[in-house]
Amino acid sequence: MRALKVDVLTLFPGILAGPLNESILKRAREKKLLDVRTWNIRDFTEDKHKTADDSPYGGEAGMVLKPEPVFKAMEAVKAASPGEAFLTVLLSPQGRLFDHREAERFSRESRRILLLCGHYEAIDERVREALVDEELSIGDYVLTGGETAALVVIDAAARLIPGVLGDEESAYRDSFGDGLLDHPHYTRPAEFRGMKVPEVLLSGNHEAVSKWRRRESLKATLLKRPDLLATAELTDEDRKVLEELKRKLGKN
Numbered sequence: 001m002r003a004l005k006v007d008v009l010t011l012f013p014g015i016l017a018g019p020l021n022e023s024i025l026k027r028a029r030e031k032k033l034l035d036v037r038t039w040n041i042r043d044f045t046e047d048k049h050k051t052a053d054d055s056p057y058g059g060e061a062g063m064v065l066k067p068e069p070v071f072k073a074m075e076a077v078k079a080a081s082p083g084e085a086f087l088t089v090l091l092s093p094q095g096r097l098f099d100h101r102e103a104e105r106f107s108r109e110s111r112r113i114l115l116l117c118g119h120y121e122a123i124d125e126r127v128r129e130a131l132v133d134e135e136l137s138i139g140d141y142v143l144t145g146g147e148t149a150a151l152v153v154i155d156a157a158a159r160l161i162p163g164v165l166g167d168e169e170s171a172y173r174d175s176f177g178d179g180l181l182d183h184p185h186y187t188r189p190a191e192f193r194g195m196k197v198p199e200v201l202l203s204g205n206h207e208a209v210s211k212w213r214r215r216e217s218l219k220a221t222l223l224k225r226p227d228l229l230a231t232a233e234l235t236d237e238d239r240k241v242l243e244e245l246k247r248k249l250g251k252n
């Protein structure tokens, strides 16, 4: 049985608690397919004010996460799983961009994944140098902290673990697997306020439905995210359909 094992180091474990205790992630944890442990960095401070941050050397604005509590916390995480290997990941805007491929890689990772979430503007560089294997970013924008980024990574990787999604849901799992955007979906009624469901979906012709879906995926990708076509898995038939769509949509 494959499982995703994650330790999250954070100053605000409460940010993760809600999302991990709802819906699919909650069920995955109950089924032992997802094991997430959160650790509060503040518990590893030594002074009576439990100081985790300090002002930067060299005099600039903002605060920096201190190295001592992070080193201590990481030592405690490792001591709690003796003999286990870890992949330590820092979430920050300076990281390599996290995408579906990275999610796949994490979902197949046998080591425990240690996610380090900074809150404040920065983290002491000695943490990065001594403790971090990889630095990842979930996108080119700035968050208030790494916790929401850690949740994105956990969520995207967990749903790829076999058994996390039910049969009904897992049909959707591949929609990014081939690098294309999803096709449109419809449910009852067949006509709603004058808006009709495409005829082919009511036809019962499975082959025609599959062709329609593929075509719609290609169309959505061409119109909304043409950059994805460069790396998508395309058949010769896909390429023909794309050429035809480009002509029709005036994309040439």
Ligand code: 4GX
Pocket (backbone or CB within 6 Å): 090, 091, 092, 093, 117, 118, 119, 120, 121, 122, 123, 136, 137, 138, 139, 140, 141, 142, 143, 144, 145, 146, 147, 149
């Ligand atoms: N994708 N942030 C981290 C503080 C920080 C800065 C530098 C360590 C080093 C982000 C993102 C993100 C804001 C999380 C700054 N910690 N994380 N935080 N985009 O914007 O992952």
